[in-house]
Amino acid sequence: MFRVRIEGGAEFGCSGDDTLLRAGLRAGLGMPYECNAGSCGACKVELLGGSVASNWDAAPALGERDRAKNRVLACQSVPRTDCTIKARLREEFRARDLPRRFRASLAAMRDLTHDMREFSFRVEGAPGFRPGQYALFDLEGVPGGWRAYSMANVDDGSGEWQFQVKRVPGGAGSAVLFDRLAHGADIGIDGPYGHAWLRTDSPRDIICIGGGSGLSAVMSIARGAAAQSALAEREVHFFYGARGPRDVCGEDMLAQLPGYGVRIHYHPVISMPSAIERDTWQGRTGFVHDAVREAFGDRLAGFEFYFAGPPAMAQAVQSMLAANKVPHAQIHYDSFY
Secondary structure, three states: OEEEEEOOOOEEEEOOOOOHHHHHHHOOOOOOOOOOOOOOOOOEEEEEEOOEEEOOOOOOOOOHHHHHOOEEEOOOEEEOOOEEEEOOOOHHHOOOOOOEEEEEEEEEEEEOOOOEEEEEEEEEOOOOOOOOOEEEEEOOOOOOOEEEEEEOOOOOOOOEEEEEEEOOOOOHHHHHHHHHOOOOOEEEEEEEEOOOOOOOOOOOEEEEEEEHHHHHHHHHHHHHHHHOHHHOOOOEEEEEEEOOHHHOOOHHHHOOOOOEOOOEEEEEEEOOOOHHHHHHOOOEEOOHHHHHHHHHHHHHHHEEEEEEOOHHHHHHHHHHHHHOOOOHHHEEOOOOO
């Protein structure tokens, strides 16, 4: 165990197989981060003393100027000696449920579409989690090891963590999950992480926007909203964007929630219908962010937003909400996709 000291402040322990970021969060410190995967740069710190190794030397969030200033990505840096770093801690990044590393066994699987599958794990020694958060999987044979996936269920104390995952062509992580993981298989999980958890103190109705395996995070939000007595009067509008009808999913799960059809509403949208599908599809067509804008127009600033999905979708949603003057404090997403 190495000691990591933050200049002018706290000190915490970090093992040689943990990262500076995750060890700091486990210690209850408000270490800034977003993607937890080396792509965003939110977790940059300056290494003032000691030595670290990187899990991903070519991480895109670290440029030559950063390297010249001895900056490192806390989410990719593992200590090789005791270290001193310069970091700006922020209270909003302090974990409410301290993340832990624990073991999980695969209890059940079911297909949601031709390329989406739900994985249910039984866990031991896990912390609690909030609707909308994500975890990291330690998958054998995957370069860089850890892959991020959002929980789809709510933490009801049963010891079940559920994930809805899309097979990514050429994706090493989804290939392991879909092709090599059998019932009873044991994997390592690290979590919970993420800032897009369900806010129960908001007086506003909720709009969830999902695409691809982003279904998982917003399904957790919808389930959490249905289960929380503090949100019993809130409406939930659930938009799911897919390429074609065979990619549409989620309604069967929402239909099991109390209030479905009364205060919980499902809005599927397809963006690439074939000529035949244009004649048979009864729902909306186009991009999901346009469907949200068209449905609510100048009322958008009156909602609380949660969204998750492919980067292009997430960027389009952000731009649409900004253009419609939705306050940033009402927008919740995690950019690890």
